[in-house]
Amino acid sequence: MAFALPPYHPPDFTASRLAQAPVARFVAVERDGVAPAEYHATSVFPEYLQLAPGDWRLLKESRMDCVVRLGAAEDLEVVEFRRLCRGDRVALGRREDGGDGILVHTSGFRAAARRAEKFAFRTLTTRETSFSYDYDELYALLGHERHQGFVLWVLGPALAFDRDARAAFVRLVRAGFVHGVLAGNALPTHDLEAALHGTALGQEIYRKRPVAEGHYKHLDTLNSLRALGSVEAAVARGLVCEGIVHALVQNHIPYVFAGSIRDDGPLPGVIADACAAQDAMRALARRATTVICLATQLHTIATGNLTPSYQVLADGRVRPVYFYSVDMSEFAAQKLINRGSLTTRAILTNAQDFVVTLERGLTTS
Template identity: 55%
Template sequence: MAAIPSYTPPDFSRPDLAAAPAVRTAPAPADGVLPPGFHATSNHPEYVHRGSGEWLLAGESRMDAVLLLDAGGLRVVEPRLVRQGEPVVMGRSENGEEGIYVHTTGFDPAGTATEGKFAFRARGTRETPFSRSYDELYEILRHDREQGSILWVLGPAVAFDRDSRDAMQWLIENGYCHALLAGNALATHDLEAALFRTGLGQDIYTQALVPGGHYNHLDAINEVRRRGSLARTVAELDIRDGIIPACLRRSVPFVLAGSIRDDGPLPEVITDTVQAQDAMRQQARRTTTVIAVATQLHTIATGNMVPDYRVMEDGTVRPVFFYIVDMSEFGADKLANRGSGQARAILTNAQDFVVNLRHALAGTGKL
């Protein structure tokens, strides 16, 4: 597919890589403790030289993990999950000098270099036209609906508007969402909209303030806590519209990660940070496309968990796409500064984005 570039692996016959030494390992001195000089991974494809010209590609490289190399192969794990005695890959260089090669140009199309060293508008800003970004996204989503895994990272703004909430429900019900990451607020206000047609006390269509509406989200949380789960609440109250009910009907997994300021929270919210991180990683490691909408902290967290490539079941390597939809460049810039250079910003209103996406994918032409 045109929107998914092919991958060009490193040329290991190059003299510098052909002469590279075998990578070193050292045993972890204790559980969750790494030997001095350990290698920390990036989100780019990373190879280690096992010796005799055999280079192994890390299957799930991601930011700030470590590599374990033994007879069973090469594994990528978080430092806190390393067990005493496990063989940790050592080395701080990335061009083969210590048997480690980080490959940053595998998806670069041929002939993209520009003549000259100066150019205007090299980074995406509010002035950037996003027509091509949208067209590529439509093509990617149609492909990944059947042959990939689409991960959404949502802030509550999507549930504050009737049309965007309906559009997100449609995307889930029509196979354009394979997993959802969010917080207490998204689920809370989605249920508030279902029960009261409000979002933080405002009518989700007219935006008119409803008398006493500031209680509605608390009443929604209370309903769920009284029944013990979102699934039971949706079933007993026969809730048929919304983002969370659509996930439940389609068996789409969702992870709700807690924060300090959460109301309630809802029973499904994971309040232990490490447990929430593990649950988010479980979904992130499967994804081929991420769409993060109006939630900076969840977006940055997810970006740190996602590699910029995926090794598919047939052994092919493809890029992992990461779209950040927000009114500000901050999220994309922050992720770029944290190593996730593949993050692409689409600067627009969250509700407009989701509604336009639904119409484009449904073929209604109502853009």
């Protein structure tokens, strides 16, 4: 299947509704971290603000649930509320049709309209949905993104619990299909446990047999890594010789491991400060052109909130950001859509099977 980026269709600013639209209003912040009343909150879609009659500016590096700050050079910056300082000028307006000088453009990558039946079966994505075409689309998409995009993976620990899935993901890293990784403490911990002990939470990653003192294995792993100070040191000294983390370090793939209140250890390098972790995750999300989330509901939702549905390229072209959520649970996939990430594509399957199938298709296609 051949892949081509869909064309972007900007709004028609000569249409009477937009030609007569007012200039966007900005009001100064009076208190650090507090937006003025009637602030405009951003979405995942392309948004334009009119700074002068006929001067509509597209927001760059946007994200959901933030505000728009006007810089001294009349540049527009999408920032979190916590970054606001007294005196910052913030865009106002709740009307998104141009009525407040703000336009949320939801049809920039419009597809051909399909004829809808008044009554039809299987209109929602479920475990019974056919996903063969989705895989073929992914093979074509990742073939393009490998050299012309930035593929960001969001990984849950299930990936580290299976021998074949770990090996398949390592091959994806080495083949250039992985440009960044986001995860929690569990994924690297259990991947490193597998590298050191052949287990994940005390169970063999191939035969699934529990081992003696298995409940100590991930704690021993954490303790060993904490003694060395970093996963990079463990790789450099030859303590860790295989696995996902090893492949990331060896191939210089940027990663962010964001901690939570339930973490053991945590592993060295895991960011325990929630705001610092969000900043680090957003730095990679800003670069993403395709995001693939595997069996991690909370990190998937977090990444969905950080990632817009579009990216403005260096040459000014606007392209879509593709976002996939892979999970066995229909609830988990729908939850992200219900949180506002309306462009998410769901593939309902075991994350381990998904990675093995994807890698096999990419290397044989």
